[in-house]
Amino acid sequence: MEKMGVLEGRKELVVALAGNPNSGKTSLFNELTGSRQHVGNWPGVTVEKKEGRLKFQGIDFKVVDLPGTYSLGAYTEDEMIARNFIIYDKPDVVINVVDATNLERNLYLTMQLLEMNANLVIALNMSDEAKAKGIEIDKDKLSQILKVPVVMTVATKGEGVKELLENVLKAVEFKGERYRIDYGKELEEGISELESLIKEDEELSKKFFPRWLAIKFIENDENIMKEFSSKTALMEKVKLIQKKLEGIFGEDAEVVVADKRYGVISGIVKECVKKRSTPEERYTLSDRIDRIVTNKYLGIPIFLVAMWAVFEFTFALGNPLSDWIEMFFDWLGEVTASWLESIAAPDILISFIRDGIIAGVGSVLVFIPPIFLLFFAISVLEDSGYMARAAYVMDRFMTALGLHGKSFIPMLIGFGCNVPGIMATRTLENTEDRLVTILVNPLMSCAARLPVYVLFAGAFFAENQGLVVFSIYLLGIVLAVIMAKIFKKFLFKGKTAPFVMELPPYRVPTLKGLLIHMWERGSLFVRKAGTIILGVVVLVWILSSLPAGVEYASAESYIGRLGSAVAPILKPAGFGTWEAASALIFGILAKETVVGTLGVVYGAEGDALFEAIRQHFTPLSAYAFMVMTLIYIPCVATIAAIRRETNSWKWTFFAIGYTLILGWLMAVIIYQGGKLLGFN
Amino acid sequence: MLKKGGIVLPISMLPPGKKAVVVDIIGGEGIRRRLIDMGIVRGVEILVVKNDVGPLIVGVGEMRFALGFGMAQKILVEEL
Numbered sequence: 019m020e021k022m023g024v025l026e027g028r029k030e031l032v033v034a035l036a037g038n039p040n041s042g043k044t045s046l047f048n049e050l051t052g053s054r055q056h057v058g059n060w061p062g063v064t065v066e067k068k069e070g071r072l073k074f075q076g077i078d079f080k081v082v083d084l085p086g087t088y089s090l091g092a093y094t095e096d097e098m099i100a101r102n103f104i105i106y107d108k109p110d111v112v113i114n115v116v117d118a119t120n121l122e123r124n125l126y127l128t129m130q131l132l133e134m135n136a137n138l139v140i141a142l143n144m145s146d147e148a149k150a151k152g153i154e155i156d157k158d159k160l161s162q163i164l165k166v167p168v169v170m171t172v173a174t175k176g177e178g179v180k181e182l183l184e185n186v187l188k189a190v191e192f193k194g195e196r197y198r199i200d201y202g203k204e205l206e207e208g209i210s211e212l213e214s215l216i217k218e219d220e221e222l223s224k225k226f227f228p229r230w231l232a233i234k235f236i237e238n239d240e241n242i243m244k245e246f247s248s249k250t251a252l253m254e255k256v257k258l259i260q261k262k263l264e265g266i267f268g269e270d271a272e273v274v275v276a277d278k279r280y281g282v283i284s285g286i287v288k289e290c291v292k293k294r295s296t297p298e299e300r301y302t303l304s305d306r307i308d309r310i311v312t313n314k315y316l317g318i319p320i321f322l323v324a325m326w327a328v329f330e331f332t333f334a335l336g337n338p339l340s341d342w343i344e345m346f347f348d349w350l351g352e353v354t355a356s357w358l359e360s361i362a363a364p365d366i367l368i369s370f371i372r373d374g375i376i377a378g379v380g381s382v383l384v385f386i387p388p389i390f391l392l393f394f395a396i397s398v399l400e401d402s403g404y405m406a407r408a409a410y411v412m413d414r415f416m417t418a419l420g421l422h423g424k425s426f427i428p429m430l431i432g433f434g435c436n437v438p439g440i441m442a443t444r445t446l447e448n449t450e451d452r453l454v455t456i457l458v459n460p461l462m463s464c465a466a467r468l469p470v471y472v473l474f475a476g477a478f479f480a481e482n483q484g485l486v487v488f489s490i491y492l493l494g495i496v497l498a499v500i501m502a503k504i505f506k507k508f509l510f511k512g513k514t515a516p517f518v519m520e521l522p523p524y525r526v527p528t529l530k531g532l533l534i535h536m537w538e539r540g541s542l543f544v545r546k547a548g549t550i551i552l553g554v555v556v557l558v559w560i561l562s563s564l565p566a567g568v569e570y571a572s573a574e575s576y577i578g579r580l581g582s583a584v585a586p587i588l589k590p591a592g593f594g595t596w597e598a599a600s601a602l603i604f605g606i607l608a609k610e611t612v613v614g615t616l617g618v619v620y621g622a623e624g625d626a627l628f629e630a631i632r633q634h635f636t637p638l639s640a641y642a643f644m645v646m647t648l649i650y651i652p653c654v655a656t657i658a659a660i661r662r663e664t665n666s667w668k669w670t671f672f673a674i675g676y677t678l679i680l681g682w683l684m685a686v687i688i689y690q691g692g693k694l695l696g697f698n
Numbered sequence: 699m700l701k702k703g704g705i706v707l708p709i710s711m712l713p714p715g716k717k718a719v720v721v722d723i724i725g726g727e728g729i730r731r732r733l734i735d736m737g738i739v740r741g742v743e744i745l746v747v748k749n750d751v752g753p754l755i756v757g758v759g760e761m762r763f764a765l766g767f768g769m770a771q772k773i774l775v776e777e778l
């Protein structure tokens with residue numbers, strides 16, 4: 019309780035987690051706050067700021083998890099978020115999460131944090147991996163040199179968390195000096211000259227730690243230079259000093275500054291790190307795995323097999339489980355109907371419960387098992403470190419498009435859901451590349467579209483279900499690639515940003531981690547079933563039952579009339595029925611409701627729904643319908659994400675328009691082409 | 699530090715298994731800065747893990763990077 023003093027009358031302590039990508043910030047955040055934010059083994063998992071709370075020794079903490087960044091010189095949207103929070107929001111304490119296996123590179127950011135006088139505590143994370151690799155870090159020595167508390171942590175196991183918090187509390191009260199790099203006479207002269215100018219300017223010195231700002235000026239930091247371009251007198255001085263230093267050193271001042279930093283770091287590392295003498299190993303286990311996984315001949319086949327395995331796994335295990343859920347809903351439907359009849363409930367209520375709620379929501383919930391299993395399988399790819407390799411392997415294609423491998427990661431994430439997929443484009447350096455990657459993301463088939471495929475493929479292609487669904491996903495990738503090429507060629511002629519991406523070491527996913535991921539994303543789907551899908555289903559039922567006296571779900575009902583108005587356009591694609599048309603219309607609200615709507619208008623779920631589908635579609639028109647569902651108009655949540663991330667209505671409408679046209683064209687080509695080839 | 703007189707060449711020309719020291723990074727400021735931030739700087743020892751088709755894979759200490767070919771051409775090294 020006596021610790022309350024550190025708050026100095028404020029409500030809570032603000033603690034930010036900053037560090038290199040993939041160093042374990044989010045794992046630590048989850049451990050600290052009991053949250054379940056997304057963790058994955060590739061750089062760039064977290065792309066937005068997340069807050070969580072905790073109480074320790076009677077004090078309230080607000081913990082902020084930030085995207086990873088290699089330096090404070092932010093190039094990408096996600097790095098910008100981290101940078102801005104640290105320099106403008108000025109958290110009380112910054113926990114610098116450092117990957118202990120890569121101390122040298124990680125300390126580069128640490129030096130910059132020290133320079134801006136952030137109140138630091140270092141978490142030497144991944145200390146288990148460091149130990150396994152024979153890297154011994156003398157943390158007391160490190161702490162002594164940097165004059166910053168250093169705590170060993172293993173975020174995934176929660177080790178060191180308590181000690182970390184104790185040190186955070188100590189750091190709040192810290193008043194002394196931290197370590198400061200001596201940049202050598204010439205640079206220091208320039209720095210102090212600018213520093214005194216900055217100190218004279220009240221606006222500047224209030225906003226920033228003067229020495230840090232001075233160094234940023236000398237480094238010619240893009241963001242900082244832009245921010246202060248209007249201060250002409252100061253800028254002139256900056257240019258002058260930069261010129262002078264370049265004269266002395268014979269190269270850009272920024273390189274000299276960086277060299278100096280790394281030089282100092284290298285000295286510190288020599289003092290604090292002992293690598294147990296192991297027999298000289300050029301290649302790590304990860305390298306050996308990479309030799310196969312990224313092999314020039316095997317890389318792409320392995321990627322395709324991995325994807326195919328995901329679907330086989332999803333269906334082989336998912337279908338029998340779905341059957342059980344289906345049996346449950348069949349039973350539920352019967353029991354409720356007969357009970358309602360026994361209490362002489364009005365017909366309309368029976369229809370509402372049986373045709374509306376149970377057929378509508380039930381037909382979607384049946385797909386819980388495959389969706390959960392799909393998320394499970396995706397998590398395996400994410401946690402193992404394969405994501406970055408897939409990006410590497412696909413770089414060959416992406417380069418042909420004028421994009422690069424990194425653009426493939428948002429596309430892979432899109433397989434789970436397009437909203438995080440679109441947000442993941444924040445990690446791309448180049449705005450044009452980012453826009454293209456956003457625009458094609460909806461073509462990556464998300465989990466919400468899976469029920470449609472399972473239903474239709476199950477009804478017509480039960481033998482080859484996995485393969486048929488796989489073909490749809492593949493079609494999505496191919497179309498995304500073609501569209502990206504077209505967009506890049508005609509709309510965004512800019513050049514591609516150079517490609518450099520960190521490949522994290524392979525890690526064995528933990529079952530606990532996988533289950534948490536599966537649960538987190540899967541339960542969102544269940545929640546969606548209880549909210550938006552339920553809402554849409556009720557709406558569809560009402561529209562099916564009105565106007566009063568109309569035969570339920572007939573062409574004369576409101577929904578029948580709505581669907582009939584659109585159906586003729588869909589006729590060339592082979593599914594010109596009002597039922598299919600209205601399913602597509604309501605599917606825009608959430609793709610699961612394509613199935614939900616069909617369930618309501620056919621008044622069936624489970625086996626009966628399969629039967630109804632077989633009556634109203636042919637194998638060929640079913641395939642065309644699956645393709646249409648894959649491509650046409652993104653769901654509203656995705657549309658909103660596109661709007662938010664592009665910050666433009668123009669591109670948002672463009673995305674809606676081109677997907678609609680493309681979807682229709684593809685469905686028509688498949689149906690008409692298939693008929694010509696003699697399919698039915 | 700650097701031996702005098704060694705041959706300086708872009709890392710894209712080294713076969714896998716070779717180790718080299720970074721001598722210079724040419725090319726635009728943006729590229730250089732990105733590499734500096736990621737720890738690929740002058741004087742650093744770099745290992746070529748893979749170099750056939752597609753991006754190179756290189757190692758700096760325990761870290762591994764995928765480097766686009768264009769990028770790799772801009773990193774000048776001296777073979778060890």
Ligand SMILES: Nc1nc2c(ncn2[C@@H]2O[C@H](COP(=O)(O)OP(=O)(O)OP(=O)(O)O)[C@@H](O)[C@H]2O)c(=O)[nH]1
Nearest residue numbers: 040041042043044045058062063064086144172173
């Ligand atoms: N062995 C080990 N693995 C860890 C530790 N901390 C995190 N990891 C793993 O490292 C990977 C990255 O963890 P994240 O918490 O997502 O890292 P992050 O810093 O938030 O990453 P970005 O959001 O991409 O910047 C995951 O696979 C974690 O399971 C640790 O202390 N020991």
Ligand SMILES: [Mg+2]
Nearest residue numbers: 043044063064
């Ligand atoms: Mg994270």
